[in-house]
Structures are given as structure tokens and as C-alpha cells.
Amino acid sequence: MSDNSRQQWRGPYLDAAHLFVPVQLRQEAAVLARAENVVNAALMAAIAGPGYALAYWLPGLELAAFEILACCFIMLLAPPLLRLSGSIVAARDLFLCALFFNFTWLTWHLGGIRAPTASWLVTAPVLAMFLGGVASGVFWLAMSCAAVGAIWTCLPARCRPPRSRPCSRASSRQRPSCPHKAICHQNPEDAMRIETLPELIPAAPRDTGLDAAPPDLPALAASGALGGSVALYRQPRGPDLLRRSGALEEWCQLRMRHGVWPYARKLDGPPAAMATVEGDGLLPSRGINFASQDYLSLASHPAVQEAAMRALAECGPHSAGSAILLGNSRHTCALERALGELLHCEHTVLFPTGWGAAFGAITALVHSADHVLIDSLAHASLRQGAAAATRNVAAFRHLDCDHVRELLAGIRAIDTGGAILVVTEGLFSMDADSPDLPLMQYLCREYGATLLVDVAHDLGAMGPGGGGIIAAQGMLGKIDLVMGAFSKTFASNGGFVACAQQSVRRQLQLFAGTHMFSNALSPVQAATVLECLRIAGSLEGDGLRAAVLRNAVELRALLAGEGLKCIGDPSPIVPVWTGLESATRIAGMLLAREQVFVNPMECPGVPLGAARLRLQLMAQHTPGQIRRAARLLVSAVQRANMAPRPVLRQTAPA
Numbered sequence: 001m002s003d004n005s006r007q008q009w010r011g012p013y014l015d016a017a018h019l020f021v022p023v024q025l026r027q028e029a030a031v032l033a034r035a036e037n038v039v040n041a042a043l044m045a046a047i048a049g050p051g052y053a054l055a056y057w058l059p060g061l062e063l064a065a066f067e068i069l070a071c072c073f074i075m076l077l078a079p080p081l082l083r084l085s086g087s088i089v090a091a092r093d094l095f096l097c098a099l100f101f102n103f104t105w106l107t108w109h110l111g112g113i114r115a116p117t118a119s120w121l122v123t124a125p126v127l128a129m130f131l132g133g134v135a136s137g138v139f140w141l142a143m144s145c146a147a148v149g150a151i152w153t154c155l156p157a158r159c160r161p162p163r164s165r166p167c168s169r170a171s172s173r174q175r176p177s178c179p180h181k182a183i184c185h186q187n188p189e190d191a192m193r194i195e196t197l198p199e200l201i202p203a204a205p206r207d208t209g210l211d212a213a214p215p216d217l218p219a220l221a222a223s224g225a226l227g228g229s230v231a232l233y234r235q236p237r238g239p240d241l242l243r244r245s246g247a248l249e250e251w252c253q254l255r256m257r258h259g260v261w262p263y264a265r266k267l268d269g270p271p272a273a274m275a276t277v278e279g280d281g282l283l284p285s286r287g288i289n290f291a292s293q294d295y296l297s298l299a300s301h302p303a304v305q306e307a308a309m310r311a312l313a314e315c316g317p318h319s320a321g322s323a324i325l326l327g328n329s330r331h332t333c334a335l336e337r338a339l340g341e342l343l344h345c346e347h348t349v350l351f352p353t354g355w356g357a358a359f360g361a362i363t364a365l366v367h368s369a370d371h372v373l374i375d376s377l378a379h380a381s382l383r384q385g386a387a388a389a390t391r392n393v394a395a396f397r398h399l400d401c402d403h404v405r406e407l408l409a410g411i412r413a414i415d416t417g418g419a420i421l422v423v424t425e426g427l428f429s430m431d432a433d434s435p436d437l438p439l440m441q442y443l444c445r446e447y448g449a450t451l452l453v454d455v456a457h458d459l460g461a462m463g464p465g466g467g468g469i470i471a472a473q474g475m476l477g478k479i480d481l482v483m484g485a486f487s488k489t490f491a492s493n494g495g496f497v498a499c500a501q502q503s504v505r506r507q508l509q510l511f512a513g514t515h516m517f518s519n520a521l522s523p524v525q526a527a528t529v530l531e532c533l534r535i536a537g538s539l540e541g542d543g544l545r546a547a548v549l550r551n552a553v554e555l556r557a558l559l560a561g562e563g564l565k566c567i568g569d570p571s572p573i574v575p576v577w578t579g580l581e582s583a584t585r586i587a588g589m590l591l592a593r594e595q596v597f598v599n600p601m602e603c604p605g606v607p608l609g610a611a612r613l614r615l616q617l618m619a620q621h622t623p624g625q626i627r628r629a630a631r632l633l634v635s636a637v638q639r640a641n642m643a644p645r646p647v648l649r650q651t652a653p654a
Helices: 003-018 029-057 062-076 078-085 088-109 116-132 134-154 188-195 217-223 246-257 302-315 330-343 354-365 380-389 401-414 437-446 468-472 502-511 523-536 539-561 581-593 623-642
Strands: 266-268 274-279 282-289 347-351 371-375 393-396 420-425 450-454 481-485 495-499 573-579 599-601 611-616
Touching (some): 062 078, 088 116, 282 623, 347 502, 354 481, 354 495, 371 380, 401 420, 420 437, 437 450, 495 502, 539 573, 539 623, 581 611
Parallel strands (some): 371 393
Antiparallel strands (some): 266 274, 274 282, 347 495, 481 495
16 A cells, blocks of 8 residues: 555544544643544444454354444443543543453353453453553453453353372372373362252262273173174064064163163153163163253243143143144244244244154155255255155265265256255254355255255254354345254254245145144144244343353363364264264263263264264253263273274174
8 A cells, every 4th residue: 555545544534533532632742642542442443343243143142242242332432431521541441441341251151261262351451551551551450360360260160171180090100191081180179169069960979980880891892782783683684574673672682781772761850951861771860961952951941831831721732633634723823933034934834743844845845757965964854755755866975065066067967857956954963064055055046956954953052043054154034945843942842844935835735744644733832832932032042052052162172172073063962973883882881870971873873983972962051060071971982992892793683
């Protein structure tokens, strides 16, 4: 930029800035410079603030965005205050107060001293030194140190890194590199604090790690319970349809006897952060629940329970008919309207389950001559719906839009008359990652295809106003077809498909078998989801989403710090990679013994050799629960990885 061009904007800017400087402060150059510095700092910070607010708004941190905008407004008051009062000190301190409060609140809100904004607390002292000299800088440095101390004290579980201490069972030569490092990270002070919070700890915890009464892992490996896979028994052979599944049952019983069959467990009570679980060879035990899907903890929300009870008293427990006949109620109709408003879609069709919504949408809209392109990691309901609708199904590489473009171009080169449905998800439940929806929708427009996005796991729990990944990527009202389930965030069974065309709605009503030939959502279910939608779209919902995200960020940081691989991005889902099915079974068993309940995922939930532990976070999970679970999870995975290789039994399906 030339000197002339600099002068062209510098002069008008200084003239505008001088409007806030009283005449009496313009007499001395030094005083004028101090006043100008305060005005410039306040204006620049306030102007840049909305950009930072937008950066917080897009990933769903609406409360943080509002706080930044409020502080920007206060900063903008500093120049008028200077003009009215003639006091540089008053204007400067008003600006610094807003700046200091902004970074302090963000640090506390985003998880404590480990939050990325913690380093920004030094901003206020640095600017104070520049604007007011040494005395002002020292004062605001003391304020920042006090803020750090307050956050450290109030949020100990988020602020303090665990202190390592040598394992008591290790020899003095082993202590510098203690093999039980993850087990011995317990801080005595933290342990005492946790013991004073009974709601964080199961009824009979063993808080010394997983070494208490350890299982015989070599014997477990030799038993055959760690070998094999469900995939071996998927298609048994033999003329007797009923007896040929006997080998599968024998294998399942073997795993049950050895405590490594963590499926079909029973939950006693609501799906809360602390829950009583029975099964997998264990007596009923109360522990930290990462296995239920209730991301915003709305299943136990008083307003949700009251709404369900009112609907029960008003309409009874049963819809008593298909939605196409007389199964609708005023609650289901209100729910359809509310979903349409949230997603910016004019029409909505409800289904009794999320599975039914996925399967029914594809089979109703896709014919045998049409084509389906589906993400290789899409949910089984989507894949089975595609397979039932047409033989022209192609899977594209996970999240790979280039592959989508290649497949679309190939289909259109040979078939210009058939329809193409592209299927993906907003948040993939096993990998916690998301596609580029704007690009994917653009590709569908370019090649005359239709995009369907499954938002079962992100709607309500993520995005601005609970709009999910679609809202976070600015695609509300722009996606062709949106389907989802209520069972993850909205405290009820059920699903939906939302669209813009009445003709599509009619097609779904008449040709989606899971809608037409199934009883409609009950009034109780519809009223429950409707109240959950109201909460999710409110300021309370913003706080619940922020709590889930804080828990996810903290848990991922704790696990990554100990070398565990967490897949995907921060969300209510935290998948911890193990790879081997045997390691996943052992880790799940060890955690269940310590009253930490997770979902060990293996085939058919994930491909062979891609096993993992899936943790599903809730807004009600406390910092103490996150810290305890992380410590035990690290120890369980490390021990599982060191276990002997499993022995493969010779039992095979008939």
C-alpha cells in the first residue's frame, strides 16, 4: 500500500476517533495519544468480536457467542464514556473489564485451565500495560492470576492434570517408568474429593484401579471365549431352520460364562449418568453409564416427564392405529409442525422407529431401475433399505466427495433416465465424523441426484439451536431429504422424514410400509418428543449442548494424553479404537467389573478388525465421572492389549 493510499484512510479514521476525545484532552500530545489508544483498542476489539462470536456459533456454542457479543457492546461504550466523562482511566478500565470478563468466562465455560482460551487471560494485563502503564498492568495481572486460581479451585476436575506417583508394587528400579502408570495416576487430594461425592461413585467402588481381584487373562484367552466372530454364524447351513443356529448359541453361552458377552444387558431405572445395570454374568451394580443414548439427559427432565404424564392422562397410552388411518393425535400433528420448523422443511412424516424411517424412506422412493449411492459406513437400516429397493447400489468411500462425483458421473454416462439417491449421515455413530454436506448437495444438483441425510445422532445434540450438523454447516432447508430418530436425544422411540414437497410426503405415506403398516407413535411418545424439542431449542438446550461438548473435549484430551486413539471429532459420541475383537471384549469386561459401562463394538456393528469401545456422553455426566472413567478406561485398554492372543476353538457353524 502506498503512502498516499494510507493517508486516504488514516485521516478520516483519526478524525472519527477524535470525535470521542474531549477538547481538553487534545491539548497535550501525550494525553491525546493515550486517549486515542483507548479509543482504537475499544473500537478494534468490538469490531472483531462478531467474527469470533460467529466462530463459536457455528459449532453450536450459542451461549459463548452471545457472551462475546455482550462484551463487544460494553467495549463499544468505552469511547462514548471517554467523551462524556473526559476520564481516560474510566474508559480504559471499562474496556479492560469487558475484555477480562470475556476471556475469564470463556475459559470457565469451555472447561477450565485446559481450555484453549486460558492463554488469552494474559491479554488484559498486556493491553493494560500498553494503555495505562506499569501500575495498570500489574493490577490486571493480579486479576488474571486470581481468575486462574478461582477456576482452578472451582473446576478441579477439568483444570488439574493428574499427578503421577510411583506404583507401590513396582521396585525402585522400575519406578521411573512404572508399568502401572495409568492405574497410579490417582491424586490423593482428588481421591479424597471424590470420596466426599457419593453420587459420583458406585455403591462399592474399588478406586485403586483394575488390579483388585484381576481376572485370569491367560485362562480366558485359552477358553476360546475371545475368539471367533458373529460373522461366522451369519448364514448357517443345514436343512433344519430351527436347529442350525445351535452353534451360534453355544458360542454365545461360552462368552457369557466368561463374562465377555456385554449385550442384552438390563437397565434398572432411567438411563441416567449413574445407572444400575445387570447382565454379562454380573450381579446388579450401580456405576457410570456411557452405554445409554440420552445425550441432553432429557429422559429424566421434569418437564419432559410432566408432558408425558399429561398426554397419558388425556389420550391414553396407545395410538390404536396406523398413521394413514386413525392413529394420529394432536400431539403427533404438532410434532410434525415443530420438526418442519426446526429443519426448515414444509412437510414431515413420522415413523414408529428410526429404523423404520430409514428403511421406509428408501424403499418408498427408490424403484428397481433407480440407483443408490451410499456411504460405506452408513447405518444398517439405510444399507438394508437400499438393498431392498434396488440392485443398483454402490458404496462410496467414507466421506469421500470425489468418489461420489466419480460414481455420479459414471451412472449419468450410461443412464440419464433413472433416479439416483445419495445417502449419508450427519454424524456417523461409530466414527463420530461428518460429511461435507454443502459439497455433497452441490454434486447431487449437478448430476440430477437426490441427497438423503440421516441426522439421528446429531439433531438436538449439536449445532445452533439444536439443528445438528445441517445447521452447523448452514444447510437448513437446503437438503433434499432429512431423516432421523428420536431415540438419541429426544427421550423416545420414533423417527421421521422431512422434505419440501407434498408429493414426496404422499409417496411416503402410501408406499413406506414401516409407516403405513405400523401403528403410529403414541400420544405419549409424541408429547415427549415435542417437549424435548422445545427444551433443545431454548437457552437451556444451549447449556446442555455446551455441557456435552465440554465432557467430550475433556474425555478425549484425557485419553489422548495417555496414548489412546479416539476416532472422529468432539461430539456426544467418543469411539476409542482397539482394533482387535479380543481386546475390546477384555476391556469391556474389565470396565464393567469397575462399574463403568460402555458399549464394546464389534462385527456386525463395525467391520472385522475395526473393533472399538463406544462411549455415549450425557449432559449430566460430571467432571468427576469423566476423570474416573478416563483413568479406568486407559488401564483397561492397556491391559487388554497386553493380554495373550486368544485360542480359536474348532467349533464352527453347521
